[in-house]
């Protein structure tokens with residue numbers, strides 16, 4: 001690969017600038033590593049910005065006595081949004097717990113500011129299609145650009161692509177989408193303006209679902225899901241709706257992904273028509289936008305030194321190499337028209353071990369976010385965006401610590417990693 005022109009050289013390369021990757025980049029750069037983030041879109045945030053998913057869950061456990069489960073750099077993200085009056089908290093005892101709903105444009109800005117202030121380099125419009133090795137060791141990635149193919153050299157890579165792209169290209173172990181259970185469906189999230197939100201919310205979710213049933217029975221609407229939801233954004237009259245459902249999509253297959261985008265857009269038209277015609281408060285509303293990328297819940301997941309499983313989640317298991325905590329229920333959308341919820345025992349929380357970030361077969365790569373090492377069910381709990389940020393924070397810091405002492409991912413001093421995470425504010 002030496003023949004390809006070198007675009008950049010760094011200590012820690014973060015591939016994928018979603019919630020996990022953006023925070024990983026901040027963590028690595030704050031520790032002092034020369035850090036580069038490569039992101040396919042022209043902004044950071046992943047599902048939260050490109051997918052239109054404007055609410056973060058996972059900062060708190062669920063139930064009547066919520067405790068803080070994620071903190072540190074993720075708190076800073078939301079503190080900055082609060083200071084800009086660009087988010088609001090939605091307290092909720094059950095469901096997915098308390099969420100923070102934010103302005104998507106401000107989320108792009110805050111993540112970018114934090115990464116740049118930390119001293120990392122962001123490269124946008126950078127979809128990584130492959131990696132390269134030197135002397136048997138993973139040495140960087142290939143990068144197609146308008147000026148031709150380039151390469152980015154790195155001593156350590158953090159894979160936060162959501163789909164474990166780097167791990168797959170580099171020959172690490174992973175579950176293919178659908179290999180160990182159904183694939184969670186994709187959802188095209190959409191925004192509607194000019195909604196009388198007070199009236200629409202007063203109508204209530206259950207009444208809306210009953211209208212959906214009636215609409216389906218009438219034969220006039222083709223609605224594949226009967227229990228979607230909408231919520232107010234920080235902007236007057238603007239709502240975000242999460243209703244569409246496209247089953248069985250392997251998002252790593254470009255043809256399947258393209259078909260899903262088409263089907264998602266078709267469903268958006270149908271749900272928007274349903275809301276305008278059947279739900280009070282939407283009479284004068286109109287569809288304003290969908291995201292540039294369909295919302296993706298599940299793609300490839302790495303097979304790591306430990307695979308988090310359903311019992312670990314439900315029993316609220318603790319691990320000596322914990323790097324993040326999670327109290328989110330198993331939220332599985334793959335069961336037909338409804339959603340399956342299974343809660344952690346006593347509404348507690350479990351630990352995500354560092355070993356869930358280490359892909360088998362590779363020693364200078366960590367994966368974080370929704371491509372962590374977990375079974376289908378455990379993933380359905382650990383995939384929330386604040387939890388992804390918590391994993392990203394640990395992966396970025398661990399990568400920088402490994403590089404600083406020329407060690408592998410498995411030689412990182414776990415106690416020191418945990419102490420540093422606690423010092424940043426992670427509740428471990």
Ligand SMILES: Cc1cc2nc3c(=O)[nH]c(=O)nc-3n(C[C@H](O)[C@H](O)[C@H](O)COP(=O)(O)OP(=O)(O)OC[C@H]3O[C@@H](n4cnc5c(N)ncnc54)[C@H](O)[C@@H]3O)c2cc1C
Pocket residue numbers: 015016017018019020021038039040041044045046047048050051053055056057058126127128129160161162163165186187188189242294295296297368369370371383384385386388
């Ligand atoms: C419809 C839907 C609703 C959801 N609702 C919520 C919710 O309400 N609250 C919540 O907390 N979570 C929710 N989630 C889950 C949450 O959004 C994701 O699990 C979370 O975004 C995962 O973060 P991530 O950084 O791991 O991955 P992603 O957000 O997917 O980010 C991955 C990033 O990597 C980039 N990328 C991918 N491949 C490459 C490549 N090869 N080269 C370069 N860049 C690449 C992508 O462009 C993207 O920016 C929802 C998800 C969906 C789909």
